[in-house]
Amino acid sequence: MRYAEKPSPDVVLVVAAGKVDGRRKGWKEFALKTTEMKFDPKENERVRIVNQKLASSGIKFDAAAAALMAERFGDRIAFLDTELEKLKTYLGRNEAAGAADVETCISVPSADNVFDLVEAVSDKRTADSLVQLKSLRENGERVEPILAMMARQFRILLLIKTLKPLNLPTYELAGKCGVHPHYFPKYAEQASKSDSETLKRNIVSLSRANLRLHGGGADEWHILELEIISLTR
Structure with a gap:
């Protein structure tokens, strides 16, 4: 915060963040002194990113479960890693996930x-x-x-x-x-x-x-x- 009040004119400081609570005092003060830029992926890129994360998660999703995950996390990619970890814990030794498992475990609106x-x-x-x-x-x-x-x-x-x-x-x-x-x-x-x-x-x-x-x-x-x-x- 001190640096944001008097930044060097020769330096560009980039702070990359995922989900932040803009209602908190610290973030409000920080936002007043900085410029926020969002780099949201395009719609087709969102599905590709979700599918890549599903493929590398170690969980075997059937077609219906994969479609459901893409539908629910296409606009919430930042939350996907946490929810995948939760799904792993829920599945235990069973590495396969169906749509019913996703419905039961994933806390995103239907x-x-x-x-x-x-x-x-x-x-x-x-x-x-x-x-x-x-x-x-x-x-x-x-x-x-x-x-x-x-x-x-x-x-x-x-x-x-x-x-x-x-x-x-x-x-x-x-x-x-x-x-x-x-x-x-x-x-x-x-x-x-x-x-x-x-x-x-x-x-x-x-x-x-x-x-x-x-x-x-x-x-x-x-x-x-x-x-x-x-x-x-």
Whole structure:
């Protein structure tokens, strides 16, 4: 912190960090004196990174389990190593993992539940959207992963609409969008019911909600509830 207050004009200091809590006093002070830059991988790169980590984990994932891991961690790669270690402990000597093992052990919101939430938001069904959110909350999910997965899903839908005029084969389109082919049809169906401008607005709006989330002071669930009400107007 002392260096950040009076840095050398001839030195560029790079501090690489994963997940940080921007609400903490230390990080707030640090952020005021520095410039934050994010280097997020593209959607298709996310799936490749997840698959590489799965392959090197020592766990033998069947196809359904691998697809589920890619779906849940495509936008949360920084958490994957910790969750893989937890899954190893859960499996014990059994090195094979199926979808049921992932569902039982991995503490990330179900993609299906978030998919239903995004579908309700896209259809501007405010009451249904809030019911879906309430269900996620009662299941012990956290706000930040839900927000991240919602933003990722809207980005995928926008990318599908952008690439559709190219008439690519389904497997190639799924790869470019960072979606496992097993899950792609339901994404394509949802994209067909959305327009690009609305998707763009939703992505920007969720990004602003994320900034408010890290600003501290306000109740996280209240922020997300207000955001969903705003998106479904």
